Amino acid sequence: MRTVTLGAIGAGRIGKLHAENILRMPGVQLKVVADPYIDEDWARSKGLIAARDPEVVFKDDEIEAVLIFSPSTLHADQIITAAGAGKQIFCEKPIALDPDRIREALAAVGKAGVKLQIGFNRRFDPEFRRLKQAVDAGEIGKVYLIRITARDPALPPIDYVKTSGGMFLDMTIHDFDMARYLSNSEVKEVFACGAVLVDPAIGEAGDIDTAITTLKLSNGALAVIDNSRQAVYGYDQRIEVFGSKGSIMACNRTPTQTVSTTASGVITEKPLYFFLERYQESFRAEMEEFVQALREDRDPSVSGSDGLISTLIGLAATESMERGKPVRVAA
Amino acid sequence: MRTVTLGAIGAGRIGKLHAENILRMPGVQLKVVADPYIDEDWARSKGLIAARDPEVVFKDDEIEAVLIFSPSTLHADQIITAAGAGKQIFCEKPIALDPDRIREALAAVGKAGVKLQIGFNRRFDPEFRRLKQAVDAGEIGKVYLIRITARDPALPPIDYVKTSGGMFLDMTIHDFDMARYLSNSEVKEVFACGAVLVDPAIGEAGDIDTAITTLKLSNGALAVIDNSRQAVYGYDQRIEVFGSKGSIMACNRTPTQTVSTTASGVITEKPLYFFLERYQESFRAEMEEFVQALREDRDPSVSGSDGLISTLIGLAATESMERGKPVRVAA
């Protein structure tokens, strides 16, 4: 098993999480972490070289692959630069909000002949993997319906909302990817219905906080996604796939499986509160997939094209809500 | 507690069920059951007068109220006749498929000043009553989203499908009523998306077997209903109401609460197989409500107007699916 040497750009919340996962991976060296606001104490305690300029990563010949954990607006530029430097690339979603910009980035990747994996981590979640495996093994027969519930535990900051691209590109994009992943099919048409019910400030910022989105899939099946920016009980992430032989559901994960029975009722634990806890295994697993793809010199199982398509669905959803009618997804 | 004397029209599956429930109600006398194909042995064993002609019921002065369990196409006529005879009326849904015909029946009821209760039995189901009570008590705060899953265990006969008015008027109509009941709000707009996935014969009969319907409610909340004509595991009847303080879900009922753990897995029982078992308590409770309304000389809690409005929503859903865009519900 050859050692793989990586460099990371971005050491915010998600960047630190990934870095700490990588440090526990045998046969992987995370050499440099670059961030203009790098927490140097943290880097030192982890034995990492801290840089402020991403060029340190791009120019390091020992570094085989670049991990892009920077703010979304920088992703496309950094993919293009990394590709130009001949680096393999892992990039958090989204590549960009503008599909033309995404296409430019993917073209640069294609031209350079490097690998690119997009951070649709939920595909690596053990719960959803079980669903995928059940679908692929024919356990539930022909797929009729997919139901996805994805609710955040708390409103994001309004400043974040303003630059997020809106709920469908920021939040539902994961669910669009999941519908494609679980159905082995493409989204043909979207009807999205949004509302501002949680906080009027979201509406003033031009976004919504509650949505129901219906998808028509190319295999004839239907999917429906319900989203909310605020579920007071925590991060609500459930999926059901229903088909000719029955249904399989992924329920929420909880800290423990204990059951308390008191005069107040029978109480089990709330869902894990946020994505860092809920999806911790998937963050590890997607990075293992990336490293494995490098070692085996094959394409990673989540492609740049997956990043583009989900964005196109998100744009169609946004347009559908604005125009009040179903919209076909651009090819 | 004064004795209430009833007469029933229709002694098919649902008519017999109601009759047997009524026979166990203290203070209620079911005097006559009229049906052109009446099972006379059954009537005799229950101590009921069997008639072939509904006129026997309409003309019996001792009978205070008429229970209409006949085929749907006869409902409106029989309501009008019963009202003309000054009888109080309980009628299974739907009143008719044509809203003008429904309005005529309601006008006759209004003119006669008699009471009319429509058989939206699910409002009396203990599971859904608990949801309603949670919403009304503010337990889940402001309602954001309602999710309804309603799947039948097996396809109906194709002949039934042809005269049923289509899935939205035959099956989803109960879910439309439930959305109104649980939200204390009206449906403004419907977007319905249907597919033929279970059996092409359904499509050839001009109907669908799978649907997702999105509702915009007048209080701003959203609702989504998923339907299927065939869930191989039984009758799947689940509802979730999600709001600012959390969510409450009604899960499926099962014959027992036992859990079997073997080399094959951890197995609990399937949902009760069909509506007769699943909703048996609600059938009893809706009849108790009707008798109680008669005794207290007040309007029953489910009105003729509830029957009309659900039909209007069903028609809007049908049109939405056909035209591929959202449709406003007629006033």
Add this chain to the structure above:
Amino acid sequence: MRTVTLGAIGAGRIGKLHAENILRMPGVQLKVVADPYIDEDWARSKGLIAARDPEVVFKDDEIEAVLIFSPSTLHADQIITAAGAGKQIFCEKPIALDPDRIREALAAVGKAGVKLQIGFNRRFDPEFRRLKQAVDAGEIGKVYLIRITARDPALPPIDYVKTSGGMFLDMTIHDFDMARYLSNSEVKEVFACGAVLVDPAIGEAGDIDTAITTLKLSNGALAVIDNSRQAVYGYDQRIEVFGSKGSIMACNRTPTQTVSTTASGVITEKPLYFFLERYQESFRAEMEEFVQALREDRDPSVSGSDGLISTLIGLAATESMERGKPVRVAA
């Protein structure tokens, strides 16, 4: 289906419950209810003849069977009188606390050649019936272990405790019967361990409020029962049967299957609060079994001998606790 005419002795809580169930049974006439403190309004509202003296029941030639719902101390005498009058007999448990007195009653029944069913209603509970059926069908293979949890929701009155015969004869007796019923086997030896943890007044009255009882069964399997006089969350009635092919568990029943998820946790409903609600179906079903046995002129499925044996196990348990060692059950 011939009409069966019954007379009841005792119209306290359990007597009224049974009477109201019988009134809803087709083909059964409850003619007289005798109780020195009879609630005459209640009897009149139900259309029952009210008597103060049980002789009214014993002497009524139209009455085929006597239902004994009187205080336990009267059971044996009334069984003997009823048998002497040639009546069929249903009697609530226990027949008596003294096994010799039970044997006298059973001898009178045997001599008169009448039927006797003892009120071990839990054998008719749908949850436990499912366990029995799984055991009998070999679903869990050879039985290794039976675990019974039976906890009352609240302490009984101390005056009741004083004459109850103690926890093992008053409360655990149902669990002894259940262990026999589910295992199709006899109890050979008992080790009982009791404690006064809930309320010292129970100890002052010479009883315990918490117990663990281990049973050795004649087929080699083991059983364990845990009891408490006070579970603040309600009536806790769970059983697990574990064997060579797996286990099957009966969980508690709840008013509804709804799930509430709020900032406080994921909350399902507490167990049904007391035996009248929890076992309502079993009370109906045991009476149906009795009437059916009369109609078919066969022995009821719960016999006087079942009543004697459970008492002998209860006495062995009491002795085991007092002597601090296992005790063999008398033959």
Add this chain to the structure above:
Amino acid sequence: MRTVTLGAIGAGRIGKLHAENILRMPGVQLKVVADPYIDEDWARSKGLIAARDPEVVFKDDEIEAVLIFSPSTLHADQIITAAGAGKQIFCEKPIALDPDRIREALAAVGKAGVKLQIGFNRRFDPEFRRLKQAVDAGEIGKVYLIRITARDPALPPIDYVKTSGGMFLDMTIHDFDMARYLSNSEVKEVFACGAVLVDPAIGEAGDIDTAITTLKLSNGALAVIDNSRQAVYGYDQRIEVFGSKGSIMACNRTPTQTVSTTASGVITEKPLYFFLERYQESFRAEMEEFVQALREDRDPSVSGSDGLISTLIGLAATESMERGKPVRVAA
């Protein structure tokens, strides 16, 4: 955070598991692993120095603590040697089967003034920790009853059974420790009841495969443990603590929380199959506790005395079963 250097003795299944956990712990160096049958490829791939003689570990001045993962019969000797070498010690349970031998080992540890942690890993399991925390926080009030179910997925090899000390010293010993841990109380008296139901070969080897053990605790509460050597559905590890304010239960952990609903039933996953998967988090956490105790120069939270006491309870249980009566635990 200073680096802690460790040496391990024993590289069988449990030794390798611990070694791999330690290799992922920041600030900890596992320098040498000694085992007469060491898998050298494995050691090399992990970057570990492989030795055949434990003396290599005892004599290495850089090694601060010795981890004893060797066969049980060697534990006491190795503890004494390690203590003599001034090493801190982590030792898997049991220290020895003979309490006098345990006392000798503990005396050596005491004389050397080194720390000793015994591998009662279940104390570190997140499920059971939640129970402990609930008890300590008073959530369930005064403890009345503890119910422990511990069933292995498959019979151990008969050769293992012969030298294991018997079920109570090999298997139930964990449950004895758990009863003490959860109740904050000592075991005064034991009554154990065993049977050979799974396989007669177990009986021929002088052991049992099924047991129910009742414990009287010094705080007055009762505990009951049911054990089986073979649950065909996997590793069954459940605990309930019941008290004056209610109960809290630890349920089994499963690979995922998915629910499959098909014509066969509603199916969730079986418990994790064996202790290596089920308790993986606890193995990591107990080692973190040990390292933390070294860094903070304090006693670990599981002591040598805990090892001794559980063995004394196990001996009392064995004697109780053999003599057919309750036995007091030696002081």
